[in-house]
Amino acid sequence: SQQGEEDPQALSIQEGENATMNCSYKTSINNLQWYRQNSGRGLVHLILIRSNEREKHSGRLRVTLDTSKKSSSLLITASRAADTASYFCATANFGNEKLTFGTGTRLTIIP
Amino acid sequence: EADIYQTPRYLVIGTGKKITLECSQTMGHDKMYWYQQDPGMELHLIHYSYGVNSTEKGDLSSESTVSRIRTEHFPLTLESARPSHTSQYLCASSRSGTGNTIYFGEGSWLTVV
Numbered sequence A: 001s002q003q004g005e006e007d008p009q010a011l012s013i014q015e016g017e018n019a020t021m022n023c024s025y026k027t028s029i030n031n032l033q034w035y036r037q038n039s040g041r042g043l044v045h046l047i048l049i050r051s052n053e054r055e056k057h058s059g060r061l062r063v064t065l066d067t068s069k070k071s072s073s074l075l076i077t078a079s080r081a082a083d084t085a086s087y088f089c090a091t092a093n094f095g096n097e098k099l100t101f102g103t104g105t106r107l108t109i110i111p
Numbered sequence B: 001e002a003d004i005y006q007t008p009r010y011l012v013i014g015t016g017k018k019i020t021l022e023c024s025q026t027m028g029h030d031k032m033y034w035y036q037q038d039p040g041m042e043l044h045l046i047h048y049s050y051g052v053n054s055t056e057k058g059d060l061s062s063e064s065t066v067s068r069i070r071t072e073h074f075p076l077t078l079e080s081a082r083p084s085h086t087s088q089y090l091c092a093s094s095r096s097g098t099g100n101t102i103y104f105g106e107g108s109w110l111t112v113v
Helices: none
Strands: A005-007 A010-014 A019-024 A029-037 A043-050 A055-058 A061-066 A071-076 A085-093 A099-101 A105-110 B004-007 B010-013 B019-025 B031-037 B043-051 B054-057 B076-078 B087-094 B108-112
Touching (some): A005 A085, A019 A105, A029 A061, A043 A061, A071 A085, B010 B019, B019 B087, B019 B108
Parallel strands (some): A010 A105
Antiparallel strands (some): A005 A019, A019 A071, A029 A085, A055 A061, A061 A071, A085 A099, A085 A105, B004 B019, B019 B076, B031 B043, B087 B108
16 A cells, blocks of 8 residues: 555645645654656655655745654645646655655646 | 656557556656556556666556666556556665655556547
């Protein structure tokens, strides 16, 4: 089964609002990454947070990591129509070089 | 911008045909992957390689096969395509080591009729 589970599965918000997506995982991780996928395209890496970090920022993106709860959140501030995409979290586990992807959140920004 | 390329982007073929999806990367990455993804669904790892002459089955069983004769090239072959193989196939690569960023190609959409 997938390591990461995103919540919600789908999210629709008005342009300009903030979007928050959550990811839960099951085992200890080396790092956690967020990827974006536009419809019909490949995935693009957004941000990586290591297990010893609690928060990371990149432009309008803010990622938090709570290893005690085995969860992470991705916040997109001041959303734009171009942010419409699916967002996946991926975990890197110790001793396993493969990333494990979650189920994804489909984000729709309404102009 | 990722330097990983997949061809063809779209392919419609008849049942029983043999097809090869091409994937090449120019980043010198040792690790390469093939994922299968149905529309709007999660990704499933079907094959991976840690270097030349190294190939492993992924988490999802697949009737496809792969080869890694050159570092930059990781083709996927279906000997006899079936409608159940209709899906998007995503090729990806990364540097060796744990938890490195994965770079994806644009995907190959396969439809078997």
